[in-house]
Amino acid sequence: xxxxxxxxxxLGLPVDYSVDREKLSVNYRQLQQQFHPDRFVSAxxxxxxxSLQMASRINEGNRVLRDPIERAKYLLELQxxxxxxxxxxxxxxxxxxxxxxxxENLEEIQQDIxxxxxxxxxxxxxxxxxxxxxxTQWQESPEQARTTVQQMQFFQRLIHQxxxxxxxxx
Amino acid sequence: MALLQIxxxxxxxxxxxxxxxxxxxxxTTNSLVATLRSGEAETLVDATGExxxxxxxxxxxxxxxxxxxxxAEDASVEDPLNTLSSIKRIIGKRVEELDEIAGxxxxxxxxxxxxxPRIATxxxxxxxxxxxxxxxxxxxxxxxxxxxxxxxxxVITVPAYxxxxxxxxxxxxxxxxxxxxxxxxxxPTAAAVxxxxxSQPEGIHAIYDxxxxxxDISILRLTKGVFEVLSTAGxxxxxxxxxxxxxxxxxxxxxxxxxxxxHSPALTRYLLxxxxxxxxxxxxxxxxxLQLQFGELPEWSGDFTVAQMEQLIAPVADRTLRxxxxxxxxxxxxxxxxxxxxxxxGSTRIPLVQRKVESLFERAPLQGIDPERVVAIGAAIQxxxxxxxxxxxxxxxxxxxxxxxxxxxxGGMSEVVIPRNTTIPVARAQEFTTFKDGQTAMSIxxxxxxxxxxVDNRSLARFDLxxxxxxxxxxxxxxxxxxxxxDGLLSVSAREETSAVEAxxxxxxxxxxxxxxxxxxxxxxxxxxxxxxxxxxxxxxxxEADRTLEALEAALEKDGATLLSSEERAAMEQLMDxxxxxxxxxxxxxxxxxxxxxxxxSEFYAARRMDQSVQQAFSGQRIEDISK
Numbered sequence: 001x002x003x004x005x006x007x008x009x010x011l012g013l014p015v016d017y018s019v020d021r022e023k024l025s026v027n028y029r030q031l032q033q034q035f036h037p038d039r040f041v042s043a044x045x046x047x048x049x050x051s052l053q054m055a056s057r058i059n060e061g062n063r064v065l066r067d068p069i070e071r072a073k074y075l076l077e078l079q080x081x082x083x084x085x086x087x088x089x090x091x092x093x094x095x096x097x098x099x100x101x102x103x104e105n106l107e108e109i110q111q112d113i114x115x116x117x118x119x120x121x122x123x124x125x126x127x128x129x130x131x132x133x134x135x136t137q138w139q140e141s142p143e144q145a146r147t148t149v150q151q152m153q154f155f156q157r158l159i160h161q162x163x164x165x166x167x168x169x170x
Numbered sequence: 171m172a173l174l175q176i177x178x179x180x181x182x183x184x185x186x187x188x189x190x191x192x193x194x195x196x197x198t199t200n201s202l203v204a205t206l207r208s209g210e211a212e213t214l215v216d217a218t219g220e221x222x223x224x225x226x227x228x229x230x231x232x233x234x235x236x237x238x239x240x241x242a243e244d245a246s247v248e249d250p251l252n253t254l255s256s257i258k259r260i261i262g263k264r265v266e267e268l269d270e271i272a273g274x275x276x277x278x279x280x281x282x283x284x285x286x287p288r289i290a291t292x293x294x295x296x297x298x299x300x301x302x303x304x305x306x307x308x309x310x311x312x313x314x315x316x317x318x319x320x321x322x323x324x325v326i327t328v329p330a331y332x333x334x335x336x337x338x339x340x341x342x343x344x345x346x347x348x349x350x351x352x353x354x355x356x357x358p359t360a361a362a363v364x365x366x367x368x369s370q371p372e373g374i375h376a377i378y379d380x381x382x383x384x385x386d387i388s389i390l391r392l393t394k395g396v397f398e399v400l401s402t403a404g405x406x407x408x409x410x411x412x413x414x415x416x417x418x419x420x421x422x423x424x425x426x427x428x429x430x431x432x433h434s435p436a437l438t439r440y441l442l443x444x445x446x447x448x449x450x451x452x453x454x455x456x457x458x459x460l461q462l463q464f465g466e467l468p469e470w471s472g473d474f475t476v477a478q479m480e481q482l483i484a485p486v487a488d489r490t491l492r493x494x495x496x497x498x499x500x501x502x503x504x505x506x507x508x509x510x511x512x513x514x515x516g517s518t519r520i521p522l523v524q525r526k527v528e529s530l531f532e533r534a535p536l537q538g539i540d541p542e543r544v545v546a547i548g549a550a551i552q553x554x555x556x557x558x559x560x561x562x563x564x565x566x567x568x569x570x571x572x573x574x575x576x577x578x579x580x581g582g583m584s585e586v587v588i589p590r591n592t593t594i595p596v597a598r599a600q601e602f603t604t605f606k607d608g609q610t611a612m613s614i615x616x617x618x619x620x621x622x623x624x625v626d627n628r629s630l631a632r633f634d635l636x637x638x639x640x641x642x643x644x645x646x647x648x649x650x651x652x653x654x655x656x657d658g659l660l661s662v663s664a665r666e667e668t669s670a671v672e673a674x675x676x677x678x679x680x681x682x683x684x685x686x687x688x689x690x691x692x693x694x695x696x697x698x699x700x701x702x703x704x705x706x707x708x709x710x711x712x713x714e715a716d717r718t719l720e721a722l723e724a725a726l727e728k729d730g731a732t733l734l735s736s737e738e739r740a741a742m743e744q745l746m747d748x749x750x751x752x753x754x755x756x757x758x759x760x761x762x763x764x765x766x767x768x769x770x771x772s773e774f775y776a777a778r779r780m781d782q783s784v785q786q787a788f789s790g791q792r793i794e795d796i797s798k
Contacts, residue, residue, distance in 0.1 A: 005781070005784060010784060012787065012788040025393070027787070027788055029393065029394065029396045029398075029566075030787060030788065031784075031787055032396070032566060032568060033395075033396065033566055034783065034787065036566060036568070036656070037595060037655065037656040038353065038555070038556055038566060038567065038656060041323075041352050041353070041556040041557065041558075042322075042556075042557065042558055042717070043717060043721065044714065044717040044718045044720075044721050045714060045717075045718075045765075046718070046769045046776075047721055050776065050780065052595050052653070052655060052656075053597070054780070055595050055656075056595045056596050056597040056653065057597075059592075059593045059594070059595065059596050060596065060597070060598070062593070063592070063593070166499070167496065167620070
């Protein structure tokens, strides 16, 4: 079972950090219309298995290409660059200091729904900016691009923490 | 053979035949069966013309079939221990998990080694799966008699928030009732289908489903015939029953009873019944007289006002709103972006509930279709599509898994492998390693839930991966793959990559109902007409052989000439001839092996077809690979 076509190719998009979300959605829906298990309910066992694998892969491709951090990681992966540990990022004192401040900030607002929602927006904005930097780096300087992604992941963790807190409050 | 019928979506074996299929709403309080006839969806009625079947089963004596429905419901006060209702609240749960709801119901749970709860009745100890099977059986019978033929399958609805164990248990109940499950469909999604929202302009819709026992909210986006669920949230133990319980407690207090559980089950049943009646009477009325009398207790009569009732039930309603807000957040949708709000389930008839929902969304909700029937109707529409009655395939539903799925890792922590609201089907893998030198086995504990600690999540299954070659700690690479199918059911497999040692498990819930137990129930059941298991196996293999042959034939006809060389084509023809011969005269096991052989030998052809199909999917838009 050949599932080696990479996600950009599978979803009909050029290999690039910037993604036409509308086109991604259209292509995604078209693919699922064809391959989804609902189309193979009465089919032979092996067809159903293939359909399941294919639909799962299409879903995964859609998820990865749609998410700025996953997409960045995937682009690096396609280039043979492993994400590895957070090494370089953990050695950047400026960045770590900023992260600590943000964490303290988060602790102060942990009971404040509106504060938390604003915090999430703020961090999402940071991630977007990091994304723009990534798009200029990934082809020419993959090592730097990797550091950028690691930083994006730190920010993502902050959002995750904030969302856990929001879950408790709402 | 392994060929996807990629350009003939929805078509099944006999394209010109109409296939009988139904949709079943297996509800906490009421159940219904519906089907599509002459293009119209209709619920099927019993001999008295009633389509609603109360989900109540009364056991009378050992060996006697139980009474199901209205007659059982009528006996619930006089025979509370043998008349089982709201079984949907218990299905899929382990004995240890029942404490919080058990107090509400007057059942006696039988002693048992297994963690499957069994309720003690006069006819013996019964599990929730068997009880649900009795209900499904009645509906199946009704459908077969009304439609005049065997059913090819049924779409059975489940609350969107049902976890893996509850879904699996529902599927087991259907099997026991002799039904082939085409799909387990989430109730809110079914409602969206019923409202024909697909015929409306594209938009984002919210389905608020408040039934007798469960609450679900789903946020869906509809675009050009594809329904995508953006998020789903809910509470599988929050429903009308809880409102009744609140009212019943108050009524008990009026009669001088502090704790209902300290009294007889019959009193609980009586008060719950009075509570529900009063609640229903107050829909459209401001007050209703109550006359409560039971046994030796002081009688109480007085007026019960809407205001009083609303005060008692408001906390339950408010909890649903909190869950709605969370679903909106998960979906990344503001309440103003919602085009339509659909109300589903009996509890949405209550004016207070309607007011609160309208106030939250700042728009009047859609209620055109009877909120009690809408789910069965949606299921019937989907069943019709899945069984192949629609030429163009029709609407496509992309649903999500409602609860995060994960594994136990060191320190009693739960690590998420598939987060909630991930579109299904989905497959994801995680790598782990050994923590001791020479470790040869690894315990895998599968969990469902959002919490960080294992103890706070739902344990789905445990299994061991054995035979890991002894290595230095941290050297082994154990890849655990989670696959969630379109029914929302999880399969887990684990493989040690360096040695290729494998283990696979279809997640059988920790509550422990194994394949063997279900088979056992099938054999013992008086409904199980076929004594000869071998005959059934043979037929199953013959059907599978037919499907395999049809798929290969259709494929060859379509692109055998373009994708295969003449030798390859001849090889396929030979495979088919061999399979045909064995299917006619062989034993089940022989046919099975032949099918496996044919599949393996034709897999290369399937891969080519698959690739071509992907290639053609957006004809002309594909970009050459930049990197491989």
